[in-house]
Structures are given as structure tokens and as C-alpha cells.
Amino acid sequence: MTILLAIFLFFSSICPLAACSEPPPAPLVLPESAQAVSASGHMLMLRDPGGTLGPGAVQAAPGWRALPATVSAGYTDDAIWLRLDVARAAHAPEEWVLRFSNAVLDDVRLYRQDVAGHWTLQVAGADVARGAWPVDARQVVFPFRLQDGETERWLVRLHSKKAMSTELTMWPRAAFDASSRREYLYYGLQFGSYLLLILFHVFFWRMTREAHSGWYLLYVLTNATTEALTIAIPQQIFSMPNWLSDPMLGVSMAMSIAIGARFSTLQLELPALFPRFSRGVVGVTAAAALTGAVLILCGNYAAGVLVVQGTALPLIVLFVVLAAWLALRGHRPARAFLLIFGVFYAGVLVSFLRNMAVLPPNFWTNHAATLGAFFHMMLMSLRLNRRYAELRRAKDMAQAEAVLAVRALNERLEGLVALRTDALQQEIGRRAVLEADLRAALAVETRTREEQQDFVAMVSHEFHTPLAIINTTAQQIARNPDAAWVKTLQRCQNLREASGRMTALVDEYLSADRMETSAATFRPQSCDPRLLLETVLAEWPEGRVEATLPVLPARLRCDPGLLRVALRNLLSNADRHAPQVLAICVHAAVDGDGSLQITVSNPGDPLPADEIPRLFQKYFRGRIAQHKPGAGLGLYLVQRIAALHGGKVTLDSAGGDGVVSFSLHIPG
Known part of the structure; x- marks a missing residue:
């Protein structure tokens, strides 16, 4: 509300005083009708910069202009002078008041000049104590009397730091009192x-x-x-x-x-x-x-x-x-x-x-x-x-709906609890039966595991010793070439190949079984990684493997037996898939974090993209390896052995550039 009132005052303050160069306005005649009459259209206006002029100087000063409407001078430091000639009709009331519509004017002075030329002064306004006002009213009111046919010249001086906007109205005293x-x-x-x-x-x-x-x-x-x-x-x-x-x-x-x-x-x-x-x-x-x-x-x-x-x-x-x-x-x-x-x-x-x-x-x-x-x-x-x-109605409705919803929810929950209780009782019965079945299955599994361990022990005993004898005999034949040379050498070569293949198969199966049995243990010890690598690489024909072994740690804590199995499997996997005329590359180095990284690379066909996620699964053999020897345990064993050491095995290259590469990471 006050925003609009502020706009009203703002427009009133910025509107310039209407001015013209018309002849002086006619005197204001107080009518016989005893009605209020506005002084608008009967006044002249003069600005007094600094407010230094008195009534005599003001009356003689040039620059008076006609004011056809109400006073609206805005916010100004000037004193505003108004000149007004007032006369009374023959039968008009004798007692009148001059009222200013703006109730917050600071300094209002009325100078009245009689026929003898003397000035009388009345003062009111916010700067004047209320007890000194001529009339106790909320706005400035000056009482006056005029004789019949007598015309007086009035000078009104207005000065205020607030908006200079007001209307001057003449009221018969009785009408003013009734209006007030x-x-x-x-x-x-x-x-x-x-x-x-x-x-x-x-x-x-x-x-x-x-x-x-x-x-x-x-x-x-x-x-x-x-x-x-x-x-x-x-x-x-x-x-x-x-x-x-x-x-x-x-x-x-x-x-x-x-x-x-x-x-x-x-x-x-x-x-x-x-x-x-x-x-x-x-x-x-x-x-x-x-x-x-x-x-x-x-x-x-x-x-x-x-x-x-x-x-x-x-x-x-x-x-x-x-x-x-x-x-x-x-x-x-x-x-x-x-x-x-x-x-x-x-x-x-x-x-x-x-x-x-x-x-x-x-x-x-x-x-x-x-x-x-x-x-x-x-x-x-x-x-x-x-x-x-x-x-409030919406809140009451929401509360009522919430009560109904809670009641329905409680009923539903009670039904669900009853159903759930019955289901739990049935589940307890089923679990009791299942527990008995599991106990029986566990007993069968225990017996099966014991039988399997016995079988593995038997296989280890029955096959490793004959294979060692075959290998020793083949070496003796190779050192004694007195027999038919070509035939004896061929037989020795066949014996070695068969012996190596069978030994590898047995190691694979035994290692796989060792990885899965609960009795399997990880036995780390300090070993020389360079000696371990050279021992495994010596098992391959000369020229088949090209090894790069730069500075390696003097000692590495690992399980040497398991690590040999992992290296053999990586080399065997590369040997199966690399052409015989091309060498397998082995590179061993120490990473920035101190771990040992062994990379085995071989030239070969690219691995199918759909088979890459399954490379380390147990018994998985891809399409490329279908017609080559192997049990599908090699990469699986490498992954299990790496995990036991706290390391990992990764596929570095899938053969897109003609090279398939695997890396084994063993923490230092």
C-alpha cells in the first residue's frame, strides 16, 4: 500500500509548477453559499532561492507567474511565495479559514495586507510548536475575517524539506468545523x-x-x-x-x-x-x-x-x-x-x-x-x-487420509506378518531337512576328497619314477652312440619328448588339484629370482626362447615350486601358439613399486574378442587351441599362483599387432 502512496508523492514531487505568462488572475471572491472554495486559478507564484526575501521585497520582485492549479514544486530548498487577492461577497459569512491540504509542511506563513498597506502575520507548520498554531488542527489552518466588498492582498510563504505539494482551500468557519x-x-x-x-x-x-x-x-x-x-x-x-x-x-x-x-x-x-x-x-x-x-x-x-x-x-x-x-x-x-x-x-x-x-x-x-x-x-x-x-481444511483432510492409510497399512502388515510367520515355520522345517541332507553330502564329499587324494598320491608315485628312469636312459643312449646312430638318437628324442609331455601333464593336474584342495598350503621362502628363471628357461631347446634379464633383486620371497609351474605354463602356452621358426620373448624387470614383472610374448594370431574374458577360466580352451595339446589349466594355474603371491597376471596384448603378451606381477 505504501509503495503506491510513495509513487503518488513521487509524481507529485517531480511534476513542475504549471506556469504561464497570462495576465494576473482575478481575485478570489468568497461566495454567499457558505461552501468551501479552492484558491487554484487565483494565485501567482514566485521562487525565493535561499528564502531571504520579506513580504515587501517579494511583492515588488519580478518573476511572478500565474499558477492555474495546486502547488506542486517537489523537493526544493527554495521558499515558495504565493500571491492571492481575496474579497468577500456581500452576504457571505464573515468567519473563514484558509486550510492547506498537505499536513506535513514545515513552515507556512500568511501575510495579509490591509487597506493601509500594513502586513499582519500568521505562522504555523511542523517547525512551529503546536501550541503556537492559530487553530489546533492536524494541518495548517489560518482563521480570518473580511469586510463586505473589501479586497485584501495575501502573500503565503511555504518552505519545507518534504514535497512542496498542497492545495489552498477557503472554508466558512462553521463548515470547516463540521467537516473536521x-x-x-x-x-x-x-x-x-x-x-x-x-x-x-x-x-x-x-x-x-x-x-x-x-x-x-x-x-x-x-x-x-x-x-x-x-x-x-x-x-x-x-x-x-x-x-x-x-x-x-x-x-x-x-x-x-x-x-x-x-x-x-x-x-x-x-x-x-x-x-x-x-x-x-x-x-x-x-x-x-x-x-x-x-x-x-x-x-x-x-x-x-x-x-x-x-x-x-x-x-x-x-x-x-x-x-x-x-x-x-x-x-x-x-x-x-x-x-x-x-x-x-x-x-x-x-x-x-x-x-x-x-x-x-x-x-x-x-x-x-x-x-x-x-x-x-x-x-x-x-x-x-x-x-x-x-x-486447515487441507491439513484436516491430510490427517484423515493419513489415519486411514495407517489403519490400512496396519491391517496389511498384520496379514503379511501372519503369512510371513507361516512361511518362516515352513522354511525352518525345510532348512532342517536341508541341513540333514547337507550333513550327508558333506560326509560323502569328505570321503570323495580322501579317495581323490589317495588317487593323486598313487599317480604321483607310479608315474614320476618311471618317467625319471626313461629320461635317464635316454640321456645314456645319447651319450653312447655306438649303436645305430640315427635310430638311437631318434629314439632318445622321442623318449625325451614323451617324458617331458607326460611330466608337464602330471604337474598340471597335480598343481590344479593342489590349488583347489583345502589341504593345499602356500610355502613362501627366500629364493634367487634370476636362478629360478634360468632354471626354467634351461628346460627349453636352445634358440626357442630369447630372454632379457636385466638387474633383478638378489632375493625374492615366493613359493619356488609354484612359481616354476606358473612360468612353465606361460612358456608352454606361448610355445603352443607361436610358430616354431620364431622365438618366444621373455623379459623380466623390477617395476617402480619394487614388484617383479615377468613378460612372456610370442608371435601369433590375434585372440578372438569374445574369448578374451574367459582366458583365465579353468579348463577353457579357445578355438585356436582346439587342435593343440593341453588341458586348459595353464593360464588358470598362473592366475591362482599369482593370487597366492599377492600379485596378478594380465593380458598386455591380444595379438592385434601380431604379438600376444602376458605379464606376471609378483610383489617384492
Whole structure:
């Protein structure tokens, strides 16, 4: 509400004084009808920079201009002089008063010149103590008497740090008294309604702690304070000095636009629709309000109020445009906003048009803004009450639905608990039977494992010894070539190949069994990695393996037997898939983290992409290895042995560049 009032005062302050070069206006004749008459159209105006001129100097000064409407000089440090010739009709009342519509003018002086040329002075205004005013009223009122047919020249001097906007009206004393009584009754009803409204929302907010109600309470308090100070009712009742009332009025206006901006965003539900935009608008408005309040408290009243009023104008335009846009999109709060705030906007517009002399001054145009504000407050209060009632109904409905949902959920849970209890009892019975079956299966498995271990021991004993004898005999034959040389050498070669193949197969099966049996143990010990590698490489024909063994650690903690099996399997795997005319490459080195990396590479066909994820599975043999010897345990054993050592085996190259490469990593 105060935002619109600020706009009204702002436009009134910035509109220039209407001036023309027409002949001097006719004297104002007080009519016989005993009705109030406006001095507009009967006055001349003169600016007095610095306010140093007296009535005699002012009357003789050049630069007087006709003033066809009310005084509207804005915020100025100049003294404004008005010249007015007043006469009384023959049968007009004798007692009259001159009333100024602006209730917060600081310094108002009336100089009356009689027929003898002498000046009489009456002084009033906010800078003057209330007890020294000619008439105890909320605005400046000067009483006077005129003789029949007598014309007096009046000079009115106005000076104020607030907006210089006022209308001069002549009232018969009786009519003025009656109008004042009606006016005080009206203001009493209005502010009594405000008081009831404030008390109601104080209790309402204390009960609900609802944000909208709290902000509305602040909204009503600041706007009612601003309106009361604007019409000078507290100043009259409490004889409030100007040094106190002016800062109160300015700060109240500053607070009003900040609180009004926040309240308007809540009414349009902007925090939910556009949170960042809403915070920005409220923040900018609060900063402008704070700036204006600081300027006012520091004594720069005009500058502070202009900041406040200059902020109010685009803010109102913004809210009206935004509300209209949201209303067209079907946003219900925007429609209510336009209706409730539109009532006050219309009242302020009527008051502004009256101030600009577009509409004639009367009771309705003089009080349009106040009436609009009153109905605006009433409608806003009804809307908040209705909103709270809707929220309460929604809460009651939600609670009722929650009770029904909880009741249904409890019934469902009870049924589920009963079903689950029955299912658990059945499951306990099944598990008891399963436990018995598992115990029987475990006994069978134990017996099977023992039989398998016996079988492995037998195979190890029965096959390793004959194979060792065959290998020794083959070596003796090779060293004694007295027999038929070619035949004996061929037989020796066959014996060695068969012996090596059978030994490898037996080692594979035994190693696989050792990896899977629970009795298998990992026996790490300190060994020489170079000696271990050279021992394994010596098992291959000369030229088949090209080894690169740079600086290796002197000692490595590992299980030498398992590590030999892993190296043999990597070399055997490379030997099966590499052409015989090309060598297998072995490279051993120490990584940056101190681990031993042994890389075995062989030229060969690329590995199929779909087989790569299964390379380390037990007994898996790819399409390339289908027609080559092997049991599908080699890479599986390498992976298991690497895991026992805390290392890993990786496929470095799948043969896309013509080389298949595996790396065995053993931590140092």
C-alpha cells in the first residue's frame, strides 16, 4: 500500500509548477453559499532561492507567474511565495479559514495586507510548536475575517524539506468545523479498524506462526504508521516535534517498501515459482530502503525519500506486469493479487489525477487513496483468513487420509506378518531337512576328497619314477652312440619328448588339484629370482626362447615350486601358439613399486574378442587351441599362483599387432 502512496508523492514531487505568462488572475471572491472554495486559478507564484526575501521585497520582485492549479514544486530548498487577492461577497459569512491540504509542511506563513498597506502575520507548520498554531488542527489552518466588498492582498510563504505539494482551500468557519468533526470521525473509524485488524493478526500469528500472517502484520503496521504520520494525526495528538516525526515518517516509508516487496512476492508465490528472482527483488528493495533510511536519519530527508519513492515506481510496475502475465497463464494467486491490490491502485490513481487538477477536489477524490487502502487491507485480511481456512481444511483432510492409510497399512502388515510367520515355520522345517541332507553330502564329499587324494598320491608315485628312469636312459643312449646312430638318437628324442609331455601333464593336474584342495598350503621362502628363471628357461631347446634379464633383486620371497609351474605354463602356452621358426620373448624387470614383472610374448594370431574374458577360466580352451595339446589349466594355474603371491597376471596384448603378451606381477 505504501509503495503506491510513495509513487503518488513521487509524481507529485517531480511534476513542475504549471506556469504561464497570462495576465494576473482575478481575485478570489468568497461566495454567499457558505461552501468551501479552492484558491487554484487565483494565485501567482514566485521562487525565493535561499528564502531571504520579506513580504515587501517579494511583492515588488519580478518573476511572478500565474499558477492555474495546486502547488506542486517537489523537493526544493527554495521558499515558495504565493500571491492571492481575496474579497468577500456581500452576504457571505464573515468567519473563514484558509486550510492547506498537505499536513506535513514545515513552515507556512500568511501575510495579509490591509487597506493601509500594513502586513499582519500568521505562522504555523511542523517547525512551529503546536501550541503556537492559530487553530489546533492536524494541518495548517489560518482563521480570518473580511469586510463586505473589501479586497485584501495575501502573500503565503511555504518552505519545507518534504514535497512542496498542497492545495489552498477557503472554508466558512462553521463548515470547516463540521467537516473536521466528520473527518476525525472517519479517521477514528479507519484507524480503529486498523487497530482491530492489527490485534486480530497478532493473535492469529501467535497461534499459527504462519509466514504470510506474520508478514501481513508487519505490512499493516508500517503502512498504518506511514498513513497516520502523513496526515499528521500523531503529531497533533501527541504534540510531536518535527525532529522526531520527520525521521519516523521517512523510515516508516522505507520499511514499507521493503516489507511490501517481500509480502507481494509471497502473495504471488514467487519464492516457489522463481526463487532466485524473488530473492533478487527483495534484496534490491531492501538495499534501497536501507539506503533511504540512512540518508533520512543523517538529515538528508529529501534525498532519502526520493530513493524510496524512486524504487517504489519500477517495483509496482514490475509486480503489476508480472501479476498480469501470471494471471493470463492461469495462476490463481496472481488473479487475487490484481483484484486486492487493484482497489488501492485505483484509489491512488484517482488521488493523483485530483492532485494534477484532472479531477475536481471533493470528499471522494481527496480520500480516494485512503479509502482504497482501507478496502485493500480488509480484502487482504479476508484472503489471508480464507487461505488459512483452506490450509486447515487441507491439513484436516491430510490427517484423515493419513489415519486411514495407517489403519490400512496396519491391517496389511498384520496379514503379511501372519503369512510371513507361516512361511518362516515352513522354511525352518525345510532348512532342517536341508541341513540333514547337507550333513550327508558333506560326509560323502569328505570321503570323495580322501579317495581323490589317495588317487593323486598313487599317480604321483607310479608315474614320476618311471618317467625319471626313461629320461635317464635316454640321456645314456645319447651319450653312447655306438649303436645305430640315427635310430638311437631318434629314439632318445622321442623318449625325451614323451617324458617331458607326460611330466608337464602330471604337474598340471597335480598343481590344479593342489590349488583347489583345502589341504593345499602356500610355502613362501627366500629364493634367487634370476636362478629360478634360468632354471626354467634351461628346460627349453636352445634358440626357442630369447630372454632379457636385466638387474633383478638378489632375493625374492615366493613359493619356488609354484612359481616354476606358473612360468612353465606361460612358456608352454606361448610355445603352443607361436610358430616354431620364431622365438618366444621373455623379459623380466623390477617395476617402480619394487614388484617383479615377468613378460612372456610370442608371435601369433590375434585372440578372438569374445574369448578374451574367459582366458583365465579353468579348463577353457579357445578355438585356436582346439587342435593343440593341453588341458586348459595353464593360464588358470598362473592366475591362482599369482593370487597366492599377492600379485596378478594380465593380458598386455591380444595379438592385434601380431604379438600376444602376458605379464606376471609378483610383489617384492
